[in-house]
Amino acid sequence: MRWQLYKKDPRFVFLSLIFLAVLLPWLPLGASTNYILRIMTTAVLYMILALGLNIVPGFTGLLDLGYVGFYGIGAYTSGLLSIHYDLSLWVILPLAALNGALWGTLLGAPTLRLTGDYFAIVTFGFSELVVLVLRNELWLTRGPMGLPGIPPPSIFGHPLTRDWEFFYLVLLLLMIVLLVVTRLQDSRLGRAWFAIREDEIAAQCCGVNLIRYKVTAFAISASIGAMGGAFYAKWFQFIHPDMFKFWESILILCLIVFGGMGSIAGTMLGALILIPLSEVLRAVLPQGLFSARYLIYGLVLVLMMRWRPEGLVPFERAQAKKAKLLQERLTVSGDGE
Amino acid sequence: MENLLDQSSLFLQQLVNGITLGGVYALIAVGYTMVYGVIQLINFAHGEIYMLGAFLAYTMVTVLGIPFFAAFILTILVCACFGVILDFVAYRPLRKAPRLAALITAIGMSIFLQNLALMIWGSQIKSYPRDMFPAIFLKPALSIGEVSMTWIQVFMLSITVLFMVILHLIIHKTKIGTAMRAVSQDKTTSALMGIGVNRVIAFTFAIGSAMGGMAGALVGLYYNAIFPTMGYIAGIKAFAAAVLGGIGSVPGAMLGGGVLGIAEVMGAGYISSEYRDGISYAVMIAVILFKPSGLIGRQIGEKV
Numbered sequence: 001m002r003w004q005l006y007k008k009d010p011r012f013v014f015l016s017l018i019f020l021a022v023l024l025p026w027l028p029l030g031a032s033t034n035y036i037l038r039i040m041t042t043a044v045l046y047m048i049l050a051l052g053l054n055i056v057p058g059f060t061g062l063l064d065l066g067y068v069g070f071y072g073i074g075a076y077t078s079g080l081l082s083i084h085y086d087l088s089l090w091v092i093l094p095l096a097a098l099n100g101a102l103w104g105t106l107l108g109a110p111t112l113r114l115t116g117d118y119f120a121i122v123t124f125g126f127s128e129l130v131v132l133v134l135r136n137e138l139w140l141t142r143g144p145m146g147l148p149g150i151p152p153p154s155i156f157g158h159p160l161t162r163d164w165e166f167f168y169l170v171l172l173l174l175m176i177v178l179l180v181v182t183r184l185q186d187s188r189l190g191r192a193w194f195a196i197r198e199d200e201i202a203a204q205c206c207g208v209n210l211i212r213y214k215v216t217a218f219a220i221s222a223s224i225g226a227m228g229g230a231f232y233a234k235w236f237q238f239i240h241p242d243m244f245k246f247w248e249s250i251l252i253l254c255l256i257v258f259g260g261m262g263s264i265a266g267t268m269l270g271a272l273i274l275i276p277l278s279e280v281l282r283a284v285l286p287q288g289l290f291s292a293r294y295l296i297y298g299l300v301l302v303l304m305m306r307w308r309p310e311g312l313v314p315f316e317r318a319q320a321k322k323a324k325l326l327q328e329r330l331t332v333s334g335d336g337e
Numbered sequence: 338m339e340n341l342l343d344q345s346s347l348f349l350q351q352l353v354n355g356i357t358l359g360g361v362y363a364l365i366a367v368g369y370t371m372v373y374g375v376i377q378l379i380n381f382a383h384g385e386i387y388m389l390g391a392f393l394a395y396t397m398v399t400v401l402g403i404p405f406f407a408a409f410i411l412t413i414l415v416c417a418c419f420g421v422i423l424d425f426v427a428y429r430p431l432r433k434a435p436r437l438a439a440l441i442t443a444i445g446m447s448i449f450l451q452n453l454a455l456m457i458w459g460s461q462i463k464s465y466p467r468d469m470f471p472a473i474f475l476k477p478a479l480s481i482g483e484v485s486m487t488w489i490q491v492f493m494l495s496i497t498v499l500f501m502v503i504l505h506l507i508i509h510k511t512k513i514g515t516a517m518r519a520v521s522q523d524k525t526t527s528a529l530m531g532i533g534v535n536r537v538i539a540f541t542f543a544i545g546s547a548m549g550g551m552a553g554a555l556v557g558l559y560y561n562a563i564f565p566t567m568g569y570i571a572g573i574k575a576f577a578a579a580v581l582g583g584i585g586s587v588p589g590a591m592l593g594g595g596v597l598g599i600a601e602v603m604g605a606g607y608i609s610s611e612y613r614d615g616i617s618y619a620v621m622i623a624v625i626l627f628k629p630s631g632l633i634g635r636q637i638g639e640k641v
Contacts, residue, residue: 057437061435061437062437063437063440063441065444110626111622111625111626114625114629116436116437116440117377117378117379117436117440118580118625118629120379120440121379121573121576121580121621121625122621122622122625122626124573125573125577125618125619125621125622126622128573128614128615128618129615129618129619132611132612132614132615132618135611136611136612246569250444250448253441253444257441292452292453292455292456293452294448294451294452295448295449295452295453295455295456297445297448298444298445298446298447298448298449298450298451298452299445299449300445301441301442301444301445301448301449302427302442302445302446302449305431305434305438305439305441305442305445306427306430306431306442309434309438
């Protein structure tokens with residue numbers, strides 16, 4: 001029944017989910033409330049990250065293996081700015097996003113000329129270099145000692161400390177990112193991206209400036225990743241170069257492949273399923289085996305590509321969907337005006 | 338004067354180490370470049386075959402008590418079979434799928450195998466116990482002045498050269514080699530000419546994986562450190578070597594491996610040892626950006 005409703009109007013499910021999320025901290029969950037809230041905060045953070053990554057492989061059809069580099073850049077931007085300059089969160093978030101976009105443009109402009117597989121490998125090299133720099137430039141990042149003591153964000157002079165406050169904050173960020181991504185999807189920019197994904201040469205022939213649109217996609221994706229990192233630093237209040245290793249990129253890629261590449265709802269669903277699942281695994285598996293959970297992520301990637309490459313919730317263009325619905329209605333009622 | 342002599346012998350020693358390392362990169366890079374030449378796929382799981390090679394040789398020697406040289410040959414055979422299975426299970430079903438799908442599968446396989454090894458062998462670094470280590474390998478083979486080369490370095494270098502020659506002969510003098518070259522130029526036309534394309538691809542995977550596994554067994558002995566993530570870094574560096582030489586070109590992979598090995602050892606010795614791995618990434622990115630066809634690769638135009 002509900003699924004039927006969803007098919008008619010996705011906003012219904014969306015609003016009920018929002019309602020549920022806002023209600024979550026006040027449900028009678030007893031002692032585990034804070035634990036669940038922390039898991040959900042992580043899940044929502046990964047939704048944001050997955051929505052950001054989705055722009056490059058999902059919308060534009062290019063494999064980006066260096067996403068975590070931007071996440072790390074954002075986290076360190078946020079951490080360093082709050083420790084040294086004590087800036088407000090509302091200044092830090094845009095600055096981190098800008099810094100991400102800057103690096104995205106710097107990396108994207110020369111590399112997006114390349115074919116897809118070369119691009120994948122260069123982005124990978126970039127994220128490895130980011131980790132190496134974070135680890136070795138002690139004067140800036142304190143290297144392997146990590147960056148402790150990042151002050152928590154404060155809103156109207158009230159420092160956030162409780163789990164539900166962070167949960168609401170990340171939810172707010174998700175709303176912003178979601179708004180941006182859905183609007184982009186249906187914009188001229190989005191149409192250009194899909195055209196590039198479907199057929200680069202045909203897109204070019206229709207006057208799509210490949211480089212410009214690809215770099216834009218990459219920069220926007222990078223800035224969302226950096227913003228996620230900025231929130232992460234403020235939330236966790238400690239960051240370390242090892243948090244931004246290649247594995248994170250794979251995890252986020254896994255989320256969008258599982259949920260449905262290119263599909264916004266699918267991407268979010270992927271994060272909503274897989275992130276709490278990994279927390280369950282942490283509780284169930286013995287210490288040594290927990291690090292092998294990536295075995296499952298690897299398997300998810302392989303099996304999804306083999307049996308269901310479109311993911312749980314396949315991507316569908318809003319326009320095409322409207323046209324299809326209209327056609328269905330016309331054939332049912334029988335009067336084609 | 339004394340100091341100058343020290344400097345030059347240090348340089349020569351570094352050069353010897355660099356060439357040995359470069360030979361290993363070349364062995365792995367050949368696997369990347371051949372697979373890329375035939376099906377235009379970056380086989381990310383290739384580094385994991387190298388890692389499996391190291392673990393297999395180690396397990397055969399320490400657990401089963403097989404002498405190293407027998408274990409070495411067995412490892413090569415098992416890795417070749419493994420490459421064929423990998424192709425059959427993971428890549429063959431996706432031949433007609435978009436390239437993004439195959440690339441994601443390759444990444445997934447790589448992650449899967451790495452963590453499988455983690456579950457089987459654990460995350461601790463494994464090393465050959467002293468009494469099982471072939472004793473001759475540690476002795477210096479030849480030394481000129483202060484520059485010396487151990488037997489293991491001699492062994493590694495000669496194996497590398499030997500197999501490169503064999504590979505060259507296979508590609509240029511045999512029927513299957515001709516078929517490989519044909520498939521890499523045009524799959525459809527080769528199929529029309531009666532070449533079993535899937536069989537040729539499987540053969541390519543077998544050879545590439547055999548050489549990757551061989552490199553793994555050798556490095557496991559050389560550094561005497563075997564761990565599940567070893568394939569990840571070596572794989573990327575070998576890929577960098579393949580790109581540097583020109584992807585799809587076998588002599589290019591050898592040249593690229595040599596240059597990268599020397600660059601890495603020299604960079605670590607004279608510039609900064611913290612950025613040892615960074616040097617390979619930087620070389621790779623620079624080559625991809627400024628000369629994507631590599632040192633001796635041919636310019637591949639995009640087919641419409």
